[in-house]
Amino acid sequence: MNIMFHCLRLQPNPRNEMVHMDDIHQKNTQYWRNYWDEITSKTIRYGPMNATFWDSMSKRFVRNRTPERESDRFNGFFNLIKTTGLDIDGAYVLDIGAGTGSLSIPLAKMGAKVTSLDFSEGMLNNLKQRAETENVKIDNIIQRSWDEVDLDAEGFREKFDLVIASMTPAVHNPQTFDRMMGASKKLCYYSGWVNRRWDNAYYDLYRELFNSEFQTGNHGIYIPFMYLYLQGYHPEIILKKDTWRNESTVDEMADTIASHFYSTSTIEPDIKSKIKGYLIHNGENGKYCETSCSTSAMMVWDKLKK
Template identity: 30%
Template structure:
């Protein structure tokens, strides 16, 4: 297979694909993403970047799909300067508030749709020492990957789940939508982008991280979590929302939903030549 074959495979719709860019889907999740709770992924990814010398005191960093800015702000503790971009205005607002509270002076947050970004107009061509896209749907085709490469004068890192098993979420999805079809590629996007990078002689590397954690939510928190999570991929009918609510109420114990989440993440990283 050549680059064109992987480019075409990447954009074929899979039932687990995100819908076309819709800021409201992510604005609806700002409270969930911005909760003041520990996220082991922040330290895992930051420590990895530091260990690999991809993040240094001299680094200029771009974080694509920055959400409320948690990764960007952690990077800013080391880097010279960090820019976080996100399509969702409420995410950017939360990121700016978080930055202000922590008194950062070397980070900025910009509302921006990566699919429409004009690198020349922003003077971002070969601007950044490190570009990250962490659990971000923004890098969803070769064109958007190419823009990431074009903006980098050093390293790039893309992180996504290869596997994820949610003890409650998987059962709920089956209950509402029927049996989920497995992606035979594990993660189609990662599979395609890795091969595109390989064929382009950028020779990416992969690092795997496994996680096993417990998450506790009230029924109401769980309801909003799953409604917003499913809405990122498909529009929900009133009947489907009702099924979600009834399922969670039945699953709850003392008003809480206790969920075990087991996952394997892949860090795909490379240096632009």
């Protein structure tokens, strides 16, 4: 799909006619919206787009969670939110794709009235257990896909002071992005990949098994950022580079890799055994250490200000 943006060539106008920039913004936004729609319509609902994927990953999330990692993530998030002047104590917050509660729980501890939403039962079970263990009250926990949420039926339209979509595939197209903004009466926060280098196993195995290159999904920051910019928003944005290592059993890692491969190819019965063979060869004592490098971006904006 070719994208054509409307530009203006400013020339002296003896009649001092006004240039209607709103029309230009609307047309450009619609072009970009159509582009985003086209990309996502061609994307097969691969592993991370399915609740069962996150159900199977939930135990690994809990095991690999460390206080240092969680504190680092929350502090980066909170420092950006502080620039808006929002008082968290008493604020109504919606956390879309809340997962195990890495943002929901510390926000609730600070006095926010948090609604945590996720389509994975496994992830939300971990959130509930953690909230109980840490004696934290989450106002509302909802197991549902964000695609299926009706803002008016739920009473969510412009209800929340802050709506969060942090590193989640839940907000993946213009419809789900608009729904996120529709739930906010003021602030929105979004984070996604700038780029990501997955563990070598993904690239090596996909090349060996399917004779083509492993392709990642389109969950990133570029398209949402441009969508906002073309509407006249100028979000505050912070970039961050990370390298992390997670250890898993060979069986767990094989399941994770296979679920990603289902995104673009049909898995034959012997594929998983070949994946395990690679992991055993490159692992140690039945374990495999996964290493990933990424640059991510987080942005926050006030929907009332352009």
